[in-house]
Amino acid sequence: MLKKIQEWRGKETSKSLSLKEEIMKHPIPEHIAIIMDGNGRWAKKRALPRVAGHHEGMKTVRKITKAANSLGVKVLTLYAFSTENWKRPKLEVDFLLKLPEEFLGTFLPELIEENVQVRLMGNKTDLPDHTLRAVEHAMDQTKENTGLVLNFALNYGGRDEILRAVKALADDVNENRISSDQLTEEIFSEYLFSNLLPDPDLLIRTSGEIRLSNFMLWQLAYAEFYFTDVLWPDFNENNLYEAINSFQLRGRRFGGI
Numbered sequence: 001m002l003k004k005i006q007e008w009r010g011k012e013t014s015k016s017l018s019l020k021e022e023i024m025k026h027p028i029p030e031h032i033a034i035i036m037d038g039n040g041r042w043a044k045k046r047a048l049p050r051v052a053g054h055h056e057g058m059k060t061v062r063k064i065t066k067a068a069n070s071l072g073v074k075v076l077t078l079y080a081f082s083t084e085n086w087k088r089p090k091l092e093v094d095f096l097l098k099l100p101e102e103f104l105g106t107f108l109p110e111l112i113e114e115n116v117q118v119r120l121m122g123n124k125t126d127l128p129d130h131t132l133r134a135v136e137h138a139m140d141q142t143k144e145n146t147g148l149v150l151n152f153a154l155n156y157g158g159r160d161e162i163l164r165a166v167k168a169l170a171d172d173v174n175e176n177r178i179s180s181d182q183l184t185e186e187i188f189s190e191y192l193f194s195n196l197l198p199d200p201d202l203l204i205r206t207s208g209e210i211r212l213s214n215f216m217l218w219q220l221a222y223a224e225f226y227f228t229d230v231l232w233p234d235f236n237e238n239n240l241y242e243a244i245n246s247f248q249l250r251g252r253r254f255g256g257i
């Protein structure tokens with residue numbers, strides 16, 4: 001039995017290595033965005049509380065961040081907390097909002113070592129001080145890093161983001177800081193939380209759900225979408241390579257022929 005498990009693991013490793021070698025021969029998506037779904041279901045399958053799934057999902061964040069950085073991905077955006085998540089039970093929300101400090105408390109030295117730059121995308125005002133302090137400390141400690149930009153979407157909603165951008169733009173027009181005929185898609189993008197970041201090339205959503213859930217509605221206009229039944233806590237490097245391989249096999253036309 002043990003021999004069979006070792007043989008299987010060997011096959012998995014060699015499959016993963018050969019797939020990594022294969023995708024490294026072709027352009028790697030510059031910006032990958034991930035809707036990290038399936039944490040609650042992962043816990044339920046094991047008769048564990050939902051928060052156990054969130055905690056396991058946090059370990060996957062580290063695994064996939066390292067894998068993406070190793071591939072030369074420039075930006076990895078992770079949908080960690082949506083504006084809709086406030087509707088969940090208070091205990092679960094409180095647990096979720098403690099995860100950034102737990103993750104950074106453990107892995108910030110490793111992120112610094114790996115030249116990763118931490119960034120926040122979302123409405124900061126409603127986040128608890130302890131959460132914001134941890135994230136802003138990490139952003140400050142990594143602001144000079146030039147490797148992967150690890151962009152956490154926290155208290156983020158696509159419609160909230162667009163509405164805030166429109167309001168700020170309307171103020172600028174009213175104050176004559178810009179005229180509407182000067183407005184371009186590029187200038188509008190600067191009003192979004194994701195300003196200065198390239199749009200995602202590849203969106204990955206785990207756990208079999210096939211919808212956007214109010215995520216990066218403007219920025220995903222031309223992204224390739226990859227949906228997998230794998231639950232986020234089970235998502236591994238090989239699953240990432242499979243998503244990138246699928247991306248590379250598609251011919252992107254950006255609306256052209």
Ligand SMILES: CCc1cc(N2CCCCCC2)n2ncc(-c3ccc(F)cc3)c2n1
Nearest residue numbers: 036054057058080081096099100103135152
């Ligand atoms: C605020 C909610 C939340 C949830 C969460 N989960 C739970 C749901 C999704 C699966 C992953 C684990 N993670 N995992 C890392 C972070 C994190 C966020 C910012 C940061 F700077 C460093 C780490 C995180 N944040």
